[in-house]
Each structure stands twice: as structure tokens, then as C-alpha cells.
Amino acid sequence: MNAAVDAPTLRALLTRADLRLTLAEDDALEPGALDRAVRWVHSSDLADPTPFLSEGLVLLTTGTQFQDDPDDAGSYRAYVRRLAARGVVGLGFGTEVVRAGLPPALAEACRDERMPLFEVPYRTPFIAVARANAEAIAAQTYARRSWALAAQRAIALAALRPDGLGATVAELARQLDTWVGMYDAAGELSREHPVDGLDPATAAALGREVTGVLNRGARAGSSLRIADTPFSLQTLGRGGHLRGVIAMAAGDLDQEGRGVVTAVIAMAGLALEQQQGLSRARGALRAGLVHALLTDDPALARRIARELWGPLPAAPVEVAVTDAAASRIDAIAELLELRVDERRGSLFFGRGDDGLVIVVPVGERGPVDEVAERFGVRIGVSDPTGYDGFAAAVGQARVARDRGTGPVTAFAEVARSGVLSALSDEARSLARAELAPLSAHDAAEGTHLVETLQAWLDNDCSHEASARALGVHRHTVRTRLALVERVLGRDLSSFAIRAELWAALRALDPA
Template identity: 70%
Template sequence: MEETVATTVRALLARADLHLRLALDETELEPGALDAPVRWVHNSDLADPTPFLSDALALMTTGSQFAGVDDPAVYDAYVRRLRERGVCALGFGTHVVAEGIPPLLVDACRVQRMPLFEVPYRTPFIAVARAHADAIAAQAYARRSWALAAQRAIALAALRPDGLAATLAELARQLDAWVGLFDAAGMLTREHPAGALDADTAATLADEVAVVLRRGARAGSAVRTGATPFTLQTLGRGGHLRGVIAIAAGELDQEGRGLVTSVIAMAGLALEQNEGLARARALPVGHGAVAAVGRSDPGPSRGARHVGRPPGLRRCSWR
């Protein structure tokens, strides 16, 4: 997939116009804590704002709830509640209630490994929330643009001589993931890129596909073989499964799912048409239209008259 605008804690801290400063060393945080996605930015000075918060949220506070508090347990309990609620970062607005970030809050965040950053007085909380909202909007636009370009590339691939193989290869390229096609017997017939799966992963995946085919119902499912997540999508309709498409990817976003749905429809139709053509070619000569298609020179149909020059009309030439 193409890169999109990041909406992570690290991206928020990297905004030079906001002048935010990480109060802890990154080594004191959970691995990848700064790369956690931020769904929204909110502010509250409640001692316990967790009933009004959602997960993957960056919370900002001026610290008025800590005025006159010097008990480390209060700070520890506060940060622990935020951590358990799923808050991904805490911002402290300085020079409003306190000149700097209270050392006890810094210590509590260090113990809980919670990202803590300073929001200077010159940066309004609303500016931080606005910057994040703009990043979310830019990310959504980038994903829509990617989806349109990917759908166009898939449609062009379907027009190539081996449209099915080209479509699967294009899907693998767009998702930057391994894509495989299993037939109705559970055999891997196409994969892109070829040979990307090790033998154990390929064998385990084939077993999972066999289970899906035996179930006989059209459905999508997610499985994991070792450390690799796979998305399985059946092909076919009316209780007649024609195969399974496997994608080495976990949960896809809306645009990714839409692209996969298009490929599923194209692949299912292609396999259905191939089966119909194979059945038509298997019919003996003399079966109506199939016989006519099979003859290289069908000749005139019964009752047809030869149309020549009308009587008395002489051939003429232009000089």
C-alpha cells in the first residue's frame, strides 16, 4: 500500500508549529509507544476522566486536579487509570496552573511507561486538536485517492490476456502482500509473489483452506499461521465454491476491503466463465450453437439462397 499521512503520537510531536516536547526518554516507554495511532485528541482536568474517554486517545490537561497534591499515590492512580482505559499519550499544559510538569506526574508516567509531553503556554489545546483533525482528514483523502488508483489498476489488469493472474498480481502489488488462489480442490494454482511462503506456512495455510472449502459456505475468515495473519475469501455462489483467495494480511481498512471485494467478484466471474466454456467445449459436435462454434466453415444455413448479380446486369469497370 502507498504511504499515508501518519496520525501517531510521534507524528503529533513532530509538528514544529505546535512546539510539543516529550518529557520522557523514548527508551523509558513501551516499544512502539510513539508509533501508536491516535484516534482523537481531548482535554480534561477531571481527577478521573476515564468514563468520558475512548481508547487510542491523547489526553491533555492543565493539572488543576493536582493543585496542592503531593501524594505520589494520587499521581500513580491517575496515570494507571488512563493506561487501563487505553489512553495512548498524556499532554501537560504548562504555565497555566503549574510552571512545569509536576515531577510526581513525570515519575508516575515513567512507571506506567506512558508517553508524556509538554504543551507550552503559547500552544492552545485547540490547536493541537485541530492539527490532529487535519491529519485525520488528510489521511482519509490519501486513502480514498489510493483506492481509486488501485481500482483503476485492477480493472486494467483484468483486460490482459491472462486477466485472472494479472488481477491477482496487481492486488498483491497494491496491498504489498502475498496473494494466493486455491482451486475448489484446495490446490494452490497461482501465487504472487511466487515462493514467498515457507513450506510450513504454506502447508498450514492449505489445511485452513481445506477446512473452509469443506464447510461449503461462502464466507470470509481470518487465520494465523505462526506469525503471519491471513485473510481468506471464498469464490463462488449458490453453494458452489470455486476456490479461495488467501491474502497474507491482517485486518484491512475500508479501502483495502473494497479493493479485495472487487477482485473477489472478478475472480469468481472469471472462474465461472471458464467452467462454462469448458463444459461447452466438452459437448459433442451437433449440439446446436456449440456445434456451429466448433465448425470452421459452417456453410449456408438450410433454406438460404445464393445471392448473385440480378439477371441482365453486366459487369462493368471504371477507367
């Protein structure tokens, strides 16, 4: 990215033989003091010209402001300090106008402030120095613009190659003379140039930063520093629908550099949007195969999957269902697409009615755990099954997902809690309505019908065991149960009635 012409610096001015400028001394200067950019060259003999100066200037003076007391070291020190505080990068003293040679007090003040001081001979007009710097600025600007046009042309040609995105990333890296990487929507490094250009620790830290940018979902550019390396990140795609991130091992770029990067972002974004159409078609096909598997006849799904992605995972399999919202499903699908390529025949996925359905061989839940950890979604996993039980397995996975408390919950974990633990709020509302006549009678008459009914059902409908549990005579239990039948209008000799009342009591008091 370096220009092929001298940059407008003080060193460039001093090396111009036609100007015949002489540096006073450089042993006291800071490293790089002569290589700072010179934005302009200005001349002034004011005692305090700083109100009319800006940072990055070189000031030229003949020293007439010091004529009243040409040997006052304090005046020179104060003068140079003001210039240094204003950001002046160099001071040129025109000799043979007011005095011959450089004033020793001025040279000492510049040495103390580490201000580059140079002599401008009488036969070199100040305007020639200013013009030389202006020409350097113009030449560099032209060179940078020419570079930008050439770089954009090279990048446009790279985009026409078979792997347009990879070639574009490589060409951008060459033009910027730095490492460039492209991350997909799942935060995976899909392309980079040069390959393995970052050490593992830096690559891991950068990957975490990229994942954070993608998780926020907002289109933005950002800068960061990892160890001693500055990075710039640029998102690809629309806000809320990010397609990836381009990362560059570079700090602030100039206008031309930013223009080249903007061109790459535009081309990469367009290419990814075009690929998105293909991804949608692929996702629709996968969803169709999931619905085909739900018929518990895998023949069609097996044939299509084998031709496109490889064989379905061998039975027995575990079926997982995510709770991811639509905005996250796309990113999860991109990650799983990469894993399908890596685990050919050991992973299948597709969109279901309320999340992604993921199929893996028993005991190989690696992709499931990765999705839960990376995207913070909840996933339920079925018991091992064959494809003839696929629909039931999806149902199990949904139950595990909805009732689980961790990132990944197996159906076997929630099945141990029993059927009644899955009763919904609607079931509890029905239970309250069912038992309301008994509760109202107890409240009005001071009876214990609900308590007696629960004790009787809990003790397998034994009058004697219920009496012992309640601390009453068994005839009292019989009398209360007869009253329960009259209040509810139900026959307690029916098993179905007993089961319904027991379930109602359990729904209201699951303990």
C-alpha cells in the first residue's frame, strides 16, 4: 500500500538538493521525528504565530521577532515551547536576512524540545520550500488515487475467478500488504490470506471478537487491538441478517484505503446475497426431507440426501430440536452446513415446524453441543431411535427442549419426572373447576371432603388406611365419601372417575 513517491515529510524536504536545506543536528531528536507527515509549510515572523497554525506544519522564520534581544535564551525557549505544544513538526530559520547562521539560543531551545531545526540559506526563498512540499502532497495524492483505482480494478478481476470470494480476499491482502480473513455468519474463518498468517492465540482472540460482532447482529465497522496488532472489522450483509465479517490486520486506513475496502465489502456482500438464494433453496429441500422423515418412511429422504450431502446418519440415531428463532436459524444452519461437509454421513439437519431438527448417530452429539454453546439456544434430544420412529423422536425432543432447564436436555431426563408433571396451566384450571364444589362445601360447612378424598385415593381407596391417615373412624370416611358423591354427582366406584379426581388433585398439588 506504499506510494511509489516520496511522502511529504521533513526528511523528504531536507533531501531535496535544489533547496539546499541543512539540519542543525539530529542526535537529540526522537526516532521518526523527521518522518512525520508535513501537512503544509508556513512562514511567519510573529512572536507567537500559534493562533494561525495547525498541527503537522513546518514553520519558516527569519527571526525578526527576536531583534529586540537577539541573545535572550528565555524568549527562544518560550517560542519553541509554544510551537511544540501546537504540534509544529519542524522549524526552518532563514539565514542572512536578519543574522548570519542559526542563533545558538534557538538551537539549544530546539534541542531541549526535540524540535527539528534546519537552516534555509538566503538564496532559497521560503516559497520554494512551501512549493516543494505542496508538490510532494499533490504527487502522493495522485499516487494514492492511482493505487486505489488499480487496486479496485485488480480486486474486480479477482472476483471473476472461480472462487471469487477467496480470490478477492487474497487480492485485498496483497494490496493492503497485510493479513485479511473472511468469517461466515457462524463466525467460522472461511478464507484468509496469507494462510495461517496469525498465531493461534491471536486467531482465537480475533474469532471471539468476530463472534461477538455477529451475535449483536448490527451492521458496523469496528477497530480493536490484540496484543500489538491492530485489527479492523467490517460486517457483511444487512443489519439483522449479517452474512459474515471481513477482518484486516490494519489500523486506521486513509481515504483511498477505505475506498478499496468499501469496494470489497460491496462485492463480497453481493456475492453472499446471491449465495443466499441458493442457501434458501437448499434449506427448503432440507425442510422437505424432514417432513418426509416424519412419515417414518426414510426411503425418499435417504435417496435425495445421498445424492446431495451423503448418506443419512446410520440408525440408531438421536434426534434434536432447537428453540432458535428464525433470525438465528440461518446462522446455525450455516455452521451445520460446514459440519455436514466435515462429518459426511454423520449429521443431517433441516428446518422443522418450530426450530431446526438435527440428526446424529447415538453418542455423537458434538454438533448439538456446539450449537447450544455458540448460539445460546436450548435443545432437546430424543431417546435412541430408528427412522421408523422418527416422528415420535421429534416429539420427545420437543418435550425435552420445552421442559429442560439446561442448554441440552435429553428426553430420558424429563421422562423420569412422570406424566402428570407435564400438565399445563389449562389442566390446572380444569382441576380447580372439577374440585370447586367440594372446596365450596368445605368452606361453607366446615367439612373435610377434599382432604378425605385425597387421603382415600392416595391409600388405594382403602377405608381403613384412609381412616388411620386422617385419624378418624372408618365409618366417618365412608360417610364423607358418600357426601363427596352427592356434592360432585359422581360415582366413586368407577375407576375412570377415581383416576380423573386423583389427576385433578395432583395437578393442584404436584408434591
